[in-house]
Amino acid sequence: MASKNRLKYVVVAVMLILAGVAMADALGAFNPKPYTKVSKGSHAHYVPADRDPDVSITRFPKRPPGPGETITPQGQIVRKN
Structure with missing residues (x-):
């Protein structure tokens, strides 16, 4: 049971990181x-x-x-x- 909860947190963390990278890209943070x-x-x-x-x-x-x-x-x- 604990591994399922841990997996949920990992998935949520990965999604938040990806959303943050997408937002930064949309705002031009990676525009050289x-x-x-x-x-x-x-x-x-x-x-x-x-x-x-x-x-x-x-x-x-x-x-x-x-x-x-x-x-x-x-x-x-x-x-x-």
């Missing part, structure tokens, strides 16, 4: 890129993690930054320094 792709209808905008909340998503570029480029918090693609 400094920007996020935001789908908007038939296209997507690329938004930096430090975006200015006063700037509309539509002001951000529809293409990802290339090598040596970055997206400013206001939505411009510029060369990295």
